[in-house]
Amino acid sequence: MPELPEVETVRRGLAPVMEGRRIEAVHLARADLRFPFPDDFAARLTGRRIESLGRRAKYLLGALDDGTTLIAHLGMSGAFRVEGHMPPGQFVYPKGKIAAHDHVTLTLSDTARIIYNDPRRFGFMTLADTALLDQHPYFAHLGLEPVAGGMTATSLAKALTGKKTPLKAALLDQRVIAGLGNIYVCEAMWRARLSPRRLAGTLVRRDGRPTARLTTLASAIITVIEEAIAAGGSSLRDYVAADGSLGRFQHTFAVYGREEEPCRRPECSGIVARIVQGGRSTFFCPVCQR
DNA sequence: ATTGAGTCCTGAAGGC
């Protein structure tokens, strides 16, 4: 489900509830999500204090007080919700029951509970040494973080140099940019007026510097991600933030999910098309995206 | 080295 803006929205919702709190109890409703939980997963979490809740790409990172980090990925349909006490002024969930697909429950020190729900179970959780996180297989080969300060036209040019793959595939490749998914790749390419079929390497000059169009693309990626975070992410199907609120960014999609509808660019007469690249839908305007 | 296909899993939506 979630791309970077959705994961960041979840992080911001969970951080005030989780940071500084101790995990009193852990309940696993099954032995695996996408992968089996690591050995003694529940025992290793129990009693630990959560020092901070961070994010890298689409991963949530809970730094624990014993030098390990809880790594969580939401896959396609993962969601967290909070039940019980929360800080003053925060949304308070009615105390709920275990629902279908509630797989993990973390009970915190003040009886607040963090519940992970994931119908498709493409998500996963594991533990790793905090000091070695950068070398962990999930993170060692991750690309640029698509936010201001994490990516520039120059660094993007370096990552795309010589790439003969279609731009769509390159932007979806987590080793190039870490955190973009199908929605925001489509939206960013539309904003930069770039065809998803164009070969990625054509956006880099022979001397390795970014072309003007690549500079535009880098800006488009950063602004679409920042705008989506500001809107609380996109709510499609069952996506909700940790506080139960719905993201609003889907109302501003220019192309995603808009097949056969008119291009939103005022001077453009194009109709949004859907093609399949690498087995996934790409939405774009064949008239203004070149 | 890269890339496309198949794979995991459930649920929603649309056609008949």
Place this chain on the structure above:
DNA sequence: TGCCTTCAGGACTCAA
């Protein structure tokens, strides 16, 4: 109403 097919925000493994 139900049964069937298709599709879905991700990303790993494998074959070519």
